[in-house]
Amino acid sequence: MQWIECRVHTTHAAHELIAQLFITHGANGTVLEDSRGKDFTPEPWTDIIGKPKTEHLPTDGVVVKAYFPDDGTLEATLSAVKKDLVQLEATTNQPVAQTEILLTTVHEEDWAEAWKAYYKPVQVSETMSIVPTWESYEKRREDEHVITMDPGMAFGTGTHExxxxxxxxxxxxxxxxxxxxxxxxxxxxxxxxxxxxxAKAVHAVDLDPLAVQVAKENSEANNVSERITIEQRDLLSESSNEQKADIVVANLLAHLVIALAPDIHRHLKVDGKLVVSGIIKQKEQEVIDVLKQETFKLMTC
Incomplete structure (x- = not known):
């Protein structure tokens, strides 16, 4: 399968807005290449182990790359993106209306392998680390939880905030x-x-069949597959699992969290906890308001 890479060079102030715009218009994934990464050296207390290559980073600003399937619909999609860029400039005063979008054809097999050079072990906390399957790693302490990962084409390397x-x-x-x-x-x-x-039992759902396959492979690689059930389902509404859980976690975009909100209590115990993420700052209050309407209370860890 072939993909079209849409490449935009923009400012630090505008890059998240543009990336979100691409996702809204159906991008299967985005990559951010930030010029500030050239001078970045991780401190000992941060969650980064090792330093990735930086030669590909721009000398200024941020390069946003978005990926769309080469299925004949890109022309209409880009037309809609450009119209929204004009509207975005009008509402945010960011100079994005005349942003140039460069296109490159990418073969799936090239894309699937090239990113591995930049995926290094990640220290989540003092007692948890994520390690790519192709990287060697030695535990820092006896009680450390090490998650080995090969995300393939699915979202979830553990490096995203x-x-x-x-x-x-x-x-x-x-x-x-x-x-x-x-x-x-x-x-x-x-x-x-x-x-x-x-956790004694985890029920995982995803609409993407590729994600389901990758998740099953990773659960087996981590020797926890007997406790994880993975289904190709449309979020919670079509899930076959009617058992109420102690915890529901949803690392999704804001509009998906909002859509899920009315249905979550059906799957969550009375004293259960909901963890949501993937929400940009501009959508934070909207998500909070919707969850409060559904009687959820904010908590801090």
């Missing part, structure tokens, strides 16, 4: 014997973490 936040939240709230539902499991990383943290 929203994934890290979910992992850190799960560390605080998962108790031995808990049941967990992972909505939009992607690579299965949150389900695997929950199982390693003591």
């Amino acid at each position: 929203t994934t890290l936040l979910c992992l850190q939240a799960l560390e605080h709230i998962v108790n031995d014997g808990d049941t967990v539902i992972d909505v939009g499991t992607g690579s299965g990383i949150l389900s695997i973490a929950a199982a390693k943290l003591g």
